[in-house]
Amino acid sequence: MASSSSSINMIPHTKYDVFLSFRGKDIRHNFISHLNAALCRKKIVTFIDDKLKTEDEISPSLSSAIEGSKISIVIFSEGYASSRWCLNELVKILEIKNKYGQIVVPVFYRVDPSDVRNQTGTFGDSFSELEERFKEKIDMLQTWRIAMREAANLSGFDSHSIRSESVLIEGIVNDILKKLNDLFPSDSKDQLVGVESIIKQIESLLLTGSTEFNTVGIWGIGGIGKTTIASAIYSNISSHFEGSYFIQNIREESEKPASGLASFRRELLSTLLDDGNMKIDIPKIGLNFERRRLSRMKVLIVFDDVTCIQQIELLIGGLDRLDCFMPGSRIIITTRDTQLLKNLPGSHVGHVFEVKELSYDDSLTLFSRNAFGQNHPAAGYLELSDIVIKYVNGVPLALKVLGRHLFGRSEEEWESALKKLSRIPHMDIQKVLKVSYDGLDDEEQNIFLDIACFFKGQYRDFVMNFLDACGFSTKIGVRVLVDKSLVTISGNMITMHDLLQEMGREIVRQESIKDPGKVDCGIMKTSIKF
Structure with a gap:
């Protein structure tokens, strides 16, 4: 057949x-x-x-x-x-x-x-x-x-x-x-390059794991593919649950003047309980019959782009109410902050999956699909594509954005676009990456900028001692940057993704426009010429 x-x-x-x-x-x-x-x-x-x-x-x-x-x-x-x-x-x-x-x-x-x-x-x-x-x-x-x-x-x-x-x-x-x-997979299936193994791994855990309540965290830098992975998993396994709901862009909704999280919560419970007449006041969530009804259901919920525990608490009425769901229920949380996942109640902490950068070959395939509509570069574009792949260094969002930006353009236009990229990051990529930076306090931002401008690839102890001498609380500051996927500690070296370093330098460059020829980076009062 x-x-x-x-x-x-x-x-x-x-x-x-x-x-x-x-x-x-x-x-x-x-x-x-x-x-x-x-x-x-x-x-x-x-x-x-x-x-x-x-x-x-x-x-x-x-x-x-x-x-x-x-x-x-x-x-x-x-x-x-x-x-x-x-x-x-x-x-x-x-x-x-x-x-x-x-x-x-x-x-x-x-x-x-x-x-x-x-x-x-x-x-x-x-x-x-x-x-x-x-x-x-x-x-x-x-x-x-x-x-x-x-x-x-x-x-x-x-x-x-x-x-x-x-x-x-x-x-x-x-x-x-x-x-x-x-028969009709997600429209984004052709974008699931290099993440098939992590999708299968998480699906296997969620479907064949403990019959107790369980959570899974998906963690990584902005644009690395957390939402794409969660969406694919949700599409594949939601039919195994009595109720399911995907709450996307929680961070964006929570930042609106009139928080959209309240309407998200009404829609969440309305969908899970198949009750279109639900009207729930914020102070009364979970204190009525709806909570008892949920306790009889095996559900799947995805909380996408969570930046603080309070967002989940508002949506389900408190972390203690994770227990209100029937055994076998599953919750997936995508976040840029691994510390957030550690703050979940101990009995609910499940597996945390860090999403890594794509390999060179997978990067080339994903980029080619967006830039050429096929799995490989068109004739005459291999060297130019190679420049893009090395520039992006495995971040799927950047591969897609630049692929679509360059689609259908001549070789001369590609060369001009890449020359511009060497000076100014693409706005759409910058916007996504900068979300994590904007979530830092002033001191954490200064530490990040100093690392981006001066200390990437330096020994950890040297950087710590230097920044401590400048008056920073460096240990906790760097720990926060690691938790938020902004820097990594590898072999006692402090490093960061090239796109994040470029973002930091662009932030400094923009600040320098306000005071041409000079900018203060952190508290080091170091003049940077542009």
């Missing part, structure tokens, strides 16, 4: 996620109504024929609906094979499957798959009625037999193996969600 995304994309006029094929007389008002409602709650667009099937042939509009669906679910019930309409519908579904690669999922509802395959048992008795009516149309009967045999051989769900209908429906919905995710 062809089920690749390329095959699915060949289906003309795709309009629905799922087409439901069933015999209404058997299951319209019970099983099928519950299954359709469960699919709709997951925002899966279904086609369900609510009209009584009184004709023998399927209508053109119904045929179009089958063609325009990504997946067909065929529910075989005892009376399914007694309906010429249903069998013609099945033939059409399998025709689209074989022509375009549409996925077909059979559900054997109170019938045995072998009875559908061989037209035996009570299911076969239903088909015998149809055989008697159309005994002169041998070819048509054979077509129906072949269709039932083919469908029964597909992987599906047997209600005899799952006695509880609620569990059966949950299993079907989760399977459909996974298939749809596989």
Whole structure:
């Protein structure tokens, strides 16, 4: 069976996620109504024929609906094979499957798959009625037999193996969600270069780890890909939880004059509890029935770009209320500050993953996808691309920004742009990186600027002693810079990413414009000529 995304994309006029094929007389008002409602709650667009099937042939509009669906679910019930309409519908579904690669999922509802395959048992008795009516149309009967045999051989769900209908429906919905995710992955999947291994590692931990409540921290410098990684994980595993929510750009919302975190919180609980009428006052969060309802749910929540613990406390009503979620729940936190993750209550600290810079080869691939629309540089651009790769030094955001900036430009324009970069950092990259700097106090900023301008690559003890002599509280200051991914201690050397060093120097350069030819860097009162 062809089920690749390329095959699915060949289906003309795709309009629905799922087409439901069933015999209404058997299951319209019970099983099928519950299954359709469960699919709709997951925002899966279904086609369900609510009209009584009184004709023998399927209508053109119904045929179009089958063609325009990504997946067909065929529910075989005892009376399914007694309906010429249903069998013609099945033939059409399998025709689209074989022509375009549409996925077909059979559900054997109170019938045995072998009875559908061989037209035996009570299911076969239903088909015998149809055989008697159309005994002169041998070819048509054979077509129906072949269709039932083919469908029964597909992987599906047997209600005899799952006695509880609620569990059966949950299993079907989760399977459909996974298939749809596989068919139509995130638009950013082509940007997931070099981070596949960390995504798989975190997913494995979250899905197969302890049944207790657990948190995962994703940490690294601005633009390193934390949000991209968290988004991919959320997309891949959210269907395994009863409720899920991705809270993006928490830092930006918290900085607005009228904090958007309160509305985030209402939306969070409204989504998790599937309650569109929720109205929660800030002082009353978690003090009512909503908290008890949450305690019965296994949830997945992503807190993206968190800068202080108070943001999480406001969103869920206090860190102690992490316990309000059902065992097996998971929380993912992305941050630039590893100290924030250390401040979570001890019983909730899970794994912390530091996102590293991309390798040269992965950097070249990601840059090429954005600059050339392919996995490698265009002819004549390899050396110019090499300059960009070395300049960026493995930061995905910068690779994407510069790739898109240079896309479609001539070699001369590339050379001019790179010459400009040697003097002035790209504004979009600078803006992202500077967020961490802006979050420092004055002394921490001064220490950062001094390291960027003078001490990158120097011995740690020398830098510490020198800055201590200048009146700084250097040990705690440098520790803060390390926690916020602004500097690193490697082999007793203090260093930082080239883009961060460039950012620091650009900050000093901008300050020098206010006092041409001179700028005070830290408290060293050192004149820097530009």
